Amino acid sequence: MGALLSIKGLTVRFGGVQALSDLDLEAPAGAITALIGPNGAGKTTAINCVSGVVTPDAGRVSLDGREVLGLAGHQLARLGLTRTFQNLQVFGLMNTLENVMVGLHAASRGGFAAAMLRLPLLRREEKAIRERAEEMLAFFGLEKAAAQPAEELSYGDQKRLELARALAGRPRMMLLDEPVAGLNPAETLEIGRLIVKIKEQGIGLVLVEHDMGLVMHVSDQVAVLSGGVLIAQGTPEEIQQDPEVLRTYLGGGEEFGLVA
Numbered sequence: 001m002g003a004l005l006s007i008k009g010l011t012v013r014f015g016g017v018q019a020l021s022d023l024d025l026e027a028p029a030g031a032i033t034a035l036i037g038p039n040g041a042g043k044t045t046a047i048n049c050v051s052g053v054v055t056p057d058a059g060r061v062s063l064d065g066r067e068v069l070g071l072a073g074h075q076l077a078r079l080g081l082t083r084t085f086q087n088l089q090v091f092g093l094m095n096t097l098e099n100v101m102v103g104l105h106a107a108s109r110g111g112f113a114a115a116m117l118r119l120p121l122l123r124r125e126e127k128a129i130r131e132r133a134e135e136m137l138a139f140f141g142l143e144k145a146a147a148q149p150a151e152e153l154s155y156g157d158q159k160r161l162e163l164a165r166a167l168a169g170r171p172r173m174m175l176l177d178e179p180v181a182g183l184n185p186a187e188t189l190e191i192g193r194l195i196v197k198i199k200e201q202g203i204g205l206v207l208v209e210h211d212m213g214l215v216m217h218v219s220d221q222v223a224v225l226s227g228g229v230l231i232a233q234g235t236p237e238e239i240q241q242d243p244e245v246l247r248t249y250l251g252g253g254e255e256f257g258l259v260a
């Protein structure tokens with residue numbers, strides 16, 4: 001099976017900093033591919049290139065064989081590629097349901113402005129959008145918060161809301177930038193369970209994450225970056241035994257959540 005997302009020779013320099021050097025990475029559908037590495041390793045830069053936020057100095061990125069470098073976020077979303085951000089991107093004054101609907105409006109045929117004007121022709125589309133958004137809230141356990149302003153939700157609920165919005169548009173590939181940063185162990189476990197359920201729908205995920213317990217628990221493959229260079233790639237078991245990876249993560253195996 002070919003990879004759904006394919007990154008080849010990705011190279012990024014920021015002034016004197018070599019953020020990424022010749023990165024090759026393949027992420028299949030229906031699998032979780034983790035991208036790990038110490039602070040400054042280049043993980044966010046990699047997903048920023050894929051999602052059109054950063055223009056690389058060299059390299060290619062394709063989704064299902066189609067070149068996607070240079071496309072804007074809404075074009076990528078239409079092709080089935082979506083992402084979440086390290087910092088929350090919820091609209092605080094909108095309620096939870098509207099936060100999910102707004103992403104679907106932006107991608108719909110009528111567009112956001114037409115939907116806001118509630119043109120009659122768009123009523124059916126509007127209904128479908130609302131139903132999809134409600135489905136997402138149920139999937140993420142947020143249905144009780146539907147009418148609540150997003151800013152009133154707990155941090156953990158806001159993180160799940162971001163995932164709900166990203167999944168609402170039926171992506172084929174999702175890039176998640178630190179989905180459990182700042183969450184407690186119970187919330188982390190819950191996000192882990194949800195992203196496995198997303199994968200089981202056949203969606204590919206790229207997971208940038210520092211929580212090694214989560215990474216080793218849910219990932220099908222793990223790629224390790226250090227100083228912009230891919231130093232190892234393999235199953236969680238292989239990565240936990242890789243001497244270079246262990247050297248990179250000073251202190252040995254504890255960070256990998258090996259302690260049962």
Ligand SMILES: Nc1ncnc2c1ncn2[C@@H]1O[C@H](COP(=O)(O)OP(=O)(O)OP(=O)(O)O)[C@@H](O)[C@H]1O
Pocket residue numbers: 014017018019037038039040041042043044045046
């Ligand atoms: N816009 C930018 N301008 C200049 N340097 C940048 C920029 N973005 C990232 N860098 C640098 O590129 C390198 C890679 O950063 P990046 O954020 O991709 O790392 P990361 O692995 O995601 O780190 P973290 O785990 O801390 O989020 C770092 O040295 C960083 O300081």
